Amino acid sequence: MITLYIYTTDQVKEVELPKNLDEHCNKYTHSVTKSLSRYSYYLLQGKLAKSGYDPKLITFDAKGKGTHPHISFSLSHSKDYIVIAISEASVGVDVEEIVIDEKLNLAAKILTDEEYEIFDRKLDKNGYLTEKWTLKEAFGKFLGIGLTNSVLMTTVEGFSLNVKGAVVSVYPKQPVKMYYNEREIS
Numbered sequence: 001m002i003t004l005y006i007y008t009t010d011q012v013k014e015v016e017l018p019k020n021l022d023e024h025c026n027k028y029t030h031s032v033t034k035s036l037s038r039y040s041y042y043l044l045q046g047k048l049a050k051s052g053y054d055p056k057l058i059t060f061d062a063k064g065k066g067t068h069p070h071i072s073f074s075l076s077h078s079k080d081y082i083v084i085a086i087s088e089a090s091v092g093v094d095v096e097e098i099v100i101d102e103k104l105n106l107a108a109k110i111l112t113d114e115e116y117e118i119f120d121r122k123l124d125k126n127g128y129l130t131e132k133w134t135l136k137e138a139f140g141k142f143l144g145i146g147l148t149n150s151v152l153m154t155t156v157e158g159f160s161l162n163v164k165g166a167v168v169s170v171y172p173k174q175p176v177k178m179y180y181n182e183r184e185i186s
Contacts, residue, residue: 036077092142134169
């Protein structure tokens with residue numbers, strides 16, 4: 001079971017973090033991204049502690065992926081949302097605002113031939129492209145390698161959810177328990 005927490009970014013505030021998390025978040029150069037990352041880890045610490053896992057055990061591997069010895073997690077944030085996925089098995093999550101028409105030219109770069117054929121027939125090209133993009137991002141996070149060419153050229157099946165102008169995707173496809181701003185949703 002994957003537990004998925006979705007938060008709107010209107011709640012973001014400045015927070016104190018342990019040194020290792022602070023150093024990780026300070027690698028971002030854009031102040032908004034840094035602030036979203038810091039608040040994501042702040043929220044994650046609370047969720048881990050509430051579930052009986054010591055948040056002080058969060059470390060980072062050589063590629064910068066956050067890890068914990070007893071539980072798997074994945075974080076993502078966009079302009080409007082912070083998303084946290086927690087699972088006993090490896091997990092990846094991504095959130096992106098639905099792409100605008102000017103970015104539809106990315107389709108040829110990120111879709112497999114089969115996906116592109118489907119994309120070409122879709123009425124909602126923006127939503128379809130964003131769903132495929134976020135699934136591939138989530139898959140790359142699941143593998144711990146990020147968004148590589150090999151990930152882009154893979155057809156990925158997972159769980160996706162449209163949330164007010166954005167798409168949240170989780171890999172692998174498993175039962176998901178979801179919370180939106182702390183309220184359980186189904």
